Amino acid sequence: TFNPLFKARHDYRFFYALAPSAADSKWFDQIVKVDVSRGGGAVAASWARPGVYVTEADFVPRTGSTAAAAEDDGVLLSVLYNSTTDSSSLGVFDARSLALVDQFGLGGVVPFHAHGIVCPAWHGGCFTNP
Numbered sequence: 853t854f855n856p857l858f859k860a861r862h863d864y865r866f867f868y869a870l871a872p873s874a875a876d877s878k879w880f881d882q883i884v885k886v887d888v889s890r891g892g893g894a895v896a897a898s899w900a901r902p903g904v905y906v907t908e909a910d911f912v913p914r915t916g917s918t919a920a921a922a923e924d925d926g927v928l929l930s931v932l933y934n935s936t937t938d939s940s941s942l943g944v945f946d947a948r949s950l951a952l953v954d955q956f957g958l959g960g961v962v963p964f965h966a967h968g969i970v971c972p973a974w975h976g977g978c979f980t981n982p
Contacts, residue, residue, distance in 0.1 A: 873900045897950040907931040
C-alpha cells in the first residue's frame, strides 16, 4: 500500500504491508511501514496485537499535497479480526507512527479481503489499492 499521491513515482519513500509477526504466525497479524530510503528498505514502524489479524490497509491522505514531507501524512484503514472475541473492527492508524488512532466495531465477523478503494472528497475521484 502506498499513499496514492505517490504511487508509481520514482521518488516514493514509504510503503505499507501485511506481515506475519513471527515464523509460526497463523495469518497476517502485523502491519509494517517500510522506508525504502534506508539501504533498500527497513521497517520504520509496525503494529501488532496478540490474537488480532489484519487486512491490507488502505491509505487515506490527509491533504492533496505531493510534497515529500506529506508522503506519510494520512491514515491507514484496516479491518481487524480479533480471534479472542471472534469479532471484526475497522482500525484507523496514523500513517507516520502506525499508532492505532481509533477502532470501530463492525457488529460481527468480516471475511479477509485484500485491495480496496479510497475516495477522498477533496480529490474528486477514487484511488484504487494497489
